[in-house]
Amino acid sequence: MSNNIYSPTFDKIAAGWYGSRHHTIFKTELDELACRWQGGRLINIGCGHGADFLPFRDLFELFGIDESSEMLKFAAKYAKKYSFKAELKQADMRALPYPEAYFDNAIAVASLHHIEGREEQLRALREIRRVMKPEAEAFITVWNACQPRFWLRRRDTYIPWRSGFEIAQRFYHLFTYGEIEKLVKSAGFIIIKSGPEARYGLPVKHFSRNICLVIKRAD
Template identity: 30%
Template sequence: MGGTAGTNRPDDPTARQRRVWDRAADSYDQQIGLLERRLFGGGREWLATRAHGRILEVAIGTGRNLPYYPPDADITGIELSPAMLAIARQRASTLRRSVDLREGDAVRLPYPDASFDTVVCALSLCTIPDPVAALGEMKRVLVTGGRLLLLDHVGSTWPPVYALQWLVERFTIRTAGEHFTRRQLPLVRAAGFQIVETERLKAGTVERVYATKPAPAPASHE
């Protein structure tokens, strides 16, 4: 799913991502449905049961997480691709869920500091051109103690599978910005989050991360 909005230069990675996901929007649900049954089963439920309060979903895509959130959840979603966002709006309408859905930028989230209790990002940091900046923005909009919940495919712990992923992404990075050996957990730690819970599944190719935003360090007085 799309993650950032930037310039419209033909060689701009963000503009490319928008084009990729706009083209994929109509067939995305069918394609991802098969992968979810084989690889990501239970992942959306895992995210939704840990989300609480004011929830921001970054790169919400076609809104596939919407059926799993608690009925009274206060949900905001941001998405790069207008075509994906249109499907998410239709899904929210069908579910009769009130969701604030906006086209926007994962590395420049249009929200004030400390606006959300939970930030969710599912199957998207693998394609966001600048995941470090995106995680920085997710941290900024979280309240102290707020929850970061991630689900993504990552580099396998089994060397033969990792080698295959590396070969595949020689093509997918160039054509669709899709990374298969990128791992988000080290980036989450480097961003200063506190890790609460992690799981790796399917020969280590799928990872779930639950982290929190710590309180700022007290200012030193010398």
């Protein structure tokens, strides 16, 4: 099961991504969630090179999936560098290789927006819900369609990434606040928090780069 050119594209850019995106941009949010959740099994969905694991390394049993085998190689390297263990599997977020109600919490940072089509996005969210325990919480981020640099973009678009002399095109679906909030509710979640990234400084949330959601299963 593939989504556009997701896996081949991220295989191509994995080395450059590891070097230039070495630390999570959501450290404030993830630090707060690590304190809030206080341990248990955590799945990182679309884990990439593993930077979003770091705030959870001390108290949590860590699991990560990604479609890109090259990203997973760098995630293993990242885990070794920062002295933590994570079970890593190559998998599609629409078909998670875990039993129902297996995880205490989940994060899906900048992964859902790489899936094309509402039904496929909904399928991914339902899979996240399936593997979460009752009352478990998840943190999800997507790119915001209303950020100024995207005002002239289509909602389904390709964003280039230069790797050496090669340019890789990454598929994105750009969400609005209302759209993603409606989608997670349709997938069986309650929204605890919906807002911009912590480092966003404007008083109006609608122009933030990211939309950040904390949600929990509606049981």
